[in-house]
Amino acid sequence: MTSLDISDNRLCGYWKTPDFSGYQALVAAIEAHKLLTMDAVNMAEELDVSGQNLGVKGAKTMAIFIQNNGAMAKLDIANNSIGVNGLKALAEALQDNKTLTELNVASNNVTNAMDSTGNTSMSGVGALANAIPTIGALTSLNVSNNRIGYRGNMSGVEALAAAIPECR
Secondary structure, three states, X not given: OOEEEOOOOOOOEEOOEEOOHHHHHXXXXXXXXXXXXXXXXXXOOEEEXXXXXXXXXXXXXXXXXXXXXXXXXXXXXXXXXXXXXXXHHHHHHHOOOOOOOEEEOOOOOOOOOEOOOOOEOOHHHHHHHHHHHHOOOOOEEEOOOOOOOHHHOOHHHHHHHHHHHHOO
Protein backbone atom coordinates (compact mmCIF):
# COMPACT_ATOMS: atom_id res chain seq x y z
CA MET A 1 0.00 0.00 0.00
CA THR A 2 1.31 3.42 -0.87
CA SER A 3 -1.63 5.63 0.09
CA LEU A 4 -4.30 5.65 2.81
CA ASP A 5 -6.99 8.33 2.89
CA ILE A 6 -9.43 8.21 5.80
CA SER A 7 -10.17 11.93 5.84
CA ASP A 8 -13.45 13.39 7.10
CA ASN A 9 -14.97 10.17 8.43
CA ARG A 10 -15.32 11.16 12.08
CA LEU A 11 -13.47 8.02 13.15
CA CYS A 12 -12.53 9.82 16.34
CA GLY A 13 -15.94 11.23 17.26
CA TYR A 14 -16.92 14.86 17.42
CA TRP A 15 -14.90 17.72 18.86
CA LYS A 16 -16.95 17.87 22.07
CA THR A 17 -16.94 14.10 22.55
CA PRO A 18 -13.71 12.62 21.17
CA ASP A 19 -13.81 8.85 20.85
CA PHE A 20 -11.01 6.78 19.33
CA SER A 21 -13.04 3.57 18.99
CA GLY A 22 -13.66 4.12 15.26
CA TYR A 23 -9.96 4.54 14.55
CA GLN A 24 -9.12 1.53 16.71
CA ALA A 25 -11.82 -0.55 14.97
CA LEU A 26 -10.37 0.34 11.57
CA VAL A 27 -6.90 -0.77 12.63
CA ALA A 28 -8.32 -4.00 14.14
CA ALA A 29 -10.33 -4.77 10.98
CA ILE A 30 -7.31 -4.24 8.78
CA GLU A 31 -5.29 -6.67 10.86
CA ALA A 32 -8.06 -9.24 11.51
CA HIS A 33 -9.03 -9.66 7.86
CA LYS A 34 -5.41 -9.75 6.79
CA LEU A 35 -6.37 -7.34 4.04
CA LEU A 36 -3.43 -5.31 5.07
CA THR A 37 -0.89 -5.67 7.82
CA MET A 38 0.05 -2.79 10.07
CA ASP A 39 3.57 -3.26 8.70
CA ALA A 40 2.18 -2.30 5.29
CA VAL A 41 0.34 0.67 6.78
CA ASN A 42 3.57 1.69 8.49
CA MET A 43 5.18 1.86 5.06
CA ALA A 44 2.45 4.06 3.57
CA GLU A 45 3.87 6.82 1.41
CA GLU A 46 0.78 9.03 1.73
CA LEU A 47 -1.47 9.39 4.74
CA ASP A 48 -4.52 11.65 4.89
CA VAL A 49 -6.15 11.77 8.32
CA SER A 50 -7.56 15.27 7.91
CA GLY A 51 -10.84 16.14 9.59
CA GLN A 52 -10.76 13.27 12.10
CA ASN A 53 -10.91 15.30 15.34
CA LEU A 54 -7.67 13.68 16.51
CA GLY A 55 -6.90 16.35 19.10
CA VAL A 56 -3.68 16.32 21.12
CA LYS A 57 -4.01 12.64 22.07
CA GLY A 58 -4.47 11.59 18.46
CA ALA A 59 -1.57 13.78 17.32
CA LYS A 60 0.68 12.07 19.85
CA THR A 61 -0.45 8.68 18.53
CA MET A 62 0.25 9.85 14.98
CA ALA A 63 3.70 11.01 16.09
CA ILE A 64 4.54 7.44 17.12
CA PHE A 65 3.27 6.19 13.76
CA ILE A 66 5.39 8.75 11.91
CA GLN A 67 8.53 7.74 13.79
CA ASN A 68 7.95 4.10 12.79
CA ASN A 69 7.24 4.90 9.14
CA GLY A 70 10.22 4.79 6.82
CA ALA A 71 8.51 5.74 3.57
CA MET A 72 5.99 8.53 4.19
CA ALA A 73 6.24 11.30 1.63
CA LYS A 74 2.93 13.09 2.27
CA LEU A 75 1.10 13.68 5.55
CA ASP A 76 -2.18 15.57 5.77
CA ILE A 77 -3.27 16.01 9.38
CA ALA A 78 -5.24 19.23 8.75
CA ASN A 79 -8.40 20.20 10.62
CA ASN A 80 -7.83 18.02 13.70
CA SER A 81 -7.51 20.55 16.55
CA ILE A 82 -4.10 19.17 17.55
CA GLY A 83 -3.18 22.38 19.36
CA VAL A 84 0.21 23.48 20.63
CA ASN A 85 1.14 20.18 22.29
CA GLY A 86 0.03 18.07 19.35
CA LEU A 87 2.17 20.14 16.99
CA LYS A 88 5.12 19.79 19.36
CA ALA A 89 4.73 15.99 19.33
CA LEU A 90 4.57 15.93 15.52
CA ALA A 91 7.57 18.24 15.22
CA GLU A 92 9.61 16.00 17.49
CA ALA A 93 8.61 12.93 15.47
CA LEU A 94 9.60 14.66 12.23
CA GLN A 95 13.11 15.59 13.40
CA ASP A 96 15.63 14.19 10.90
CA ASN A 97 12.92 12.65 8.69
CA LYS A 98 14.40 12.04 5.25
CA THR A 99 11.33 11.05 3.21
CA LEU A 100 8.54 13.58 3.92
CA THR A 101 8.01 15.99 1.03
CA GLU A 102 4.59 17.44 1.90
CA LEU A 103 3.18 18.35 5.33
CA ASN A 104 -0.26 19.84 5.89
CA VAL A 105 -1.05 20.99 9.44
CA ALA A 106 -3.60 23.65 8.41
CA SER A 107 -6.57 24.56 10.64
CA ASN A 108 -5.32 22.90 13.83
CA ASN A 109 -5.48 25.66 16.46
CA VAL A 110 -1.73 25.34 16.95
CA THR A 111 -1.62 28.66 18.81
CA ASN A 112 -4.56 27.96 21.13
CA ALA A 113 -2.65 28.05 24.44
CA MET A 114 -1.49 31.09 26.33
CA ASP A 115 2.08 31.49 27.50
CA SER A 116 3.08 32.76 30.95
CA THR A 117 2.59 36.39 29.87
CA GLY A 118 -0.95 35.82 28.60
CA ASN A 119 0.09 35.94 24.95
CA THR A 120 -0.79 33.28 22.41
CA SER A 121 1.77 30.49 22.65
CA MET A 122 3.92 29.96 19.59
CA SER A 123 5.93 27.13 21.17
CA GLY A 124 4.38 24.50 18.86
CA VAL A 125 5.18 26.63 15.83
CA GLY A 126 8.69 27.12 17.22
CA ALA A 127 9.11 23.35 17.57
CA LEU A 128 7.99 22.88 13.96
CA ALA A 129 10.36 25.63 12.82
CA ASN A 130 13.22 23.82 14.58
CA ALA A 131 12.30 20.55 12.83
CA ILE A 132 11.93 22.02 9.33
CA PRO A 133 15.65 22.27 8.50
CA THR A 134 16.14 18.63 9.53
CA ILE A 135 13.36 17.27 7.29
CA GLY A 136 15.57 16.49 4.34
CA ALA A 137 13.02 16.18 1.52
CA LEU A 138 10.35 18.74 2.55
CA THR A 139 9.14 20.81 -0.40
CA SER A 140 5.61 21.78 0.70
CA LEU A 141 4.34 23.02 4.07
CA ASN A 142 0.79 24.18 4.77
CA VAL A 143 0.26 25.96 8.10
CA SER A 144 -2.67 28.07 6.95
CA ASN A 145 -5.57 29.05 9.20
CA ASN A 146 -3.66 28.58 12.45
CA ARG A 147 -3.54 32.22 13.60
CA ILE A 148 0.22 32.35 13.39
CA GLY A 149 0.85 36.03 13.94
CA TYR A 150 -2.42 36.43 15.89
CA ARG A 151 -2.77 39.77 17.67
CA GLY A 152 0.59 40.92 16.42
CA ASN A 153 2.60 38.07 17.96
CA MET A 154 4.98 37.52 15.07
CA SER A 155 7.38 35.11 16.79
CA GLY A 156 5.83 32.11 15.02
CA VAL A 157 6.00 33.81 11.63
CA GLU A 158 9.59 34.85 12.27
CA ALA A 159 10.60 31.35 13.38
CA LEU A 160 9.08 29.76 10.26
CA ALA A 161 10.59 32.43 7.99
CA ALA A 162 14.03 31.76 9.47
CA ALA A 163 13.64 27.96 9.15
CA ILE A 164 12.52 27.81 5.55
CA PRO A 165 15.81 28.97 3.98
CA GLU A 166 17.58 26.38 6.14
CA CYS A 167 15.78 23.49 4.45
CA ARG A 168 18.25 21.16 2.82
